[in-house]
Amino acid sequence: MTAPILPIEGYSDPRFGPVRDAFVEIFADGAEVGASLSVTIENEPVIDLWAGYADAEMSRPWAKDTIVNLYSIGKALTATCVLRLADEGRIDLDAPVARYWPDFAQGGKSGLPVRLVLPHQAGLPAIRRKLAAGTVYDWEAMTSALAGQEPWWVPGTAHGYHVNTYGFILGEIVRRASGKSLGTYFREEIAGPAGIDFHFGIGPEFDARCADVLPSKPRPGDAPARPAAPPGDYDSLEGLDRMRAGAYRNPPEISGSGVVNTRAWRACEVPSTNGHGNARAVARFYGALACDGEVGGAHILSPRWRDRAIEQQVYGDDLILGRPTRFGLGYQLTMPERRLGPNPRTFGHFGAGGALGFADPDARLGFGYAMNQGRSGWQHPHIRHLIDLVYGCLPG
Numbered sequence: 509m510t511a512p513i514l515p516i517e518g519y520s521d522p523r524f525g526p527v528r529d530a531f532v533e534i535f536a537d538g539a540e541v542g543a544s545l546s547v548t549i550e551n552e553p554v555i556d557l558w559a560g561y562a563d564a565e566m567s568r569p570w571a572k573d574t575i576v577n578l579y580s581i582g583k584a585l586t587a588t589c590v591l592r593l594a595d596e597g598r599i600d601l602d603a604p605v606a607r608y609w610p611d612f613a614q615g616g617k618s619g620l621p622v623r624l625v626l627p628h629q630a631g632l633p634a635i636r637r638k639l640a641a642g643t644v645y646d647w648e649a650m651t652s653a654l655a656g657q658e659p660w661w662v663p664g665t666a667h668g669y670h671v672n673t674y675g676f677i678l679g680e681i682v683r684r685a686s687g688k689s690l691g692t693y694f695r696e697e698i699a700g701p702a703g704i705d706f707h708f709g710i711g712p713e714f715d716a717r718c719a720d721v722l723p724s725k726p727r728p729g730d731a732p733a734r735p736a737a738p739p740g741d742y743d744s745l746e747g748l749d750r751m752r753a754g755a756y757r758n759p760p761e762i763s764g765s766g767v768v769n770t771r772a773w774r775a776c777e778v779p780s781t782n783g784h785g786n787a788r789a790v791a792r793f794y795g796a797l798a799c800d801g802e803v804g805g806a807h808i809l810s811p812r813w814r815d816r817a818i819e820q821q822v823y824g825d826d827l828i829l830g831r832p833t834r835f836g837l838g839y840q841l842t843m844p845e846r847r848l849g850p851n852p853r854t855f856g857h858f859g860a861g862g863a864l865g866f867a868d869p870d871a872r873l874g875f876g877y878a879m880n881q882g883r884s885g886w887q888h889p890h891i892r893h894l895i896d897l898v899y900g901c902l903p904g
Contacts, residue, residue, distance in 0.1 A: 511566035518557040542570035543879035544787035548795030562719035576719040582783030584857035587838020595813045608684040615658035627821035627835040631659030634754030643759040668827030671755045672762045675779025691777045701806035706785030709777040719880040787876035790865035795874025798867035862888040
């Protein structure tokens, strides 16, 4: 028996009727199991919608406060913690990482600056030696392995997406500079004061609110993606194949594979990969960055540092992803191959399957989209359609 299509819940300003209609169509077409969509302008919500189911059995409706693992959306939030500490003078982006984390000087990395970690130029997307299953849950083991790792390329000469290591490297810098884990720092300094329902490491009290992450499915119109990692046993791979495989599956659970809906995964901090939130939280975060860096009376990041962070650092073929990427200091920047609306200063971050958050300082707009299934590929046409409709509803 097919579960009934649930009505769209939430609020949308009448000006954005076409966006709401398109969100309805997403579920009528079966393109999502459960999802939420949120847009703010001038820090005020103009769209806050949700629909569908939070589980594969379609027995739990997606609720107003449902949260879900949003994968790489957490990278930009992690980078923001580093930028905030730089804004406060507690981290110098041009200083070596080893100034804050002395063990990181191993493997010829004594001079590698913090700045090169933020746009994925550090050459540390994977750990060469094979790590035991379960290592992802051990922060000390992961950061010690990264401290001892030699870069796969000369830092600063290329860029390659640090799929899962990014959060451990930046998170350890945050921990050394602030005395708090990345999850604690984000909660106490940003999310809590600003009322942003996004979390790194959650207790069992959150489980009833969590949507289960479901396997992605290909959709018509999706651009094909290169396999996430070369096949074969990790021990048998060498060179770039070992690097690309390691980025996704060393240790085996590092991308959440097979464990994403478990209590152990939700409880640990893997800041590149296991942040939990919803569209409302993501739009609220980016809406603040699109305006003056504050929301609800809480400070997130100054406009001066935001503007520094969205200056292009790299743009071109990515050694891990095998396609073009464009980064500032931790944020993905809009580019012709993957536009975030029509304006040139738009920045944010995608998550696996099509989750997305971005800020547009010119329109003073924040956007968030979260779902529990998503699609393979990297273009996600129906997300682009929603973005285009949002901008089409703005005043000319």
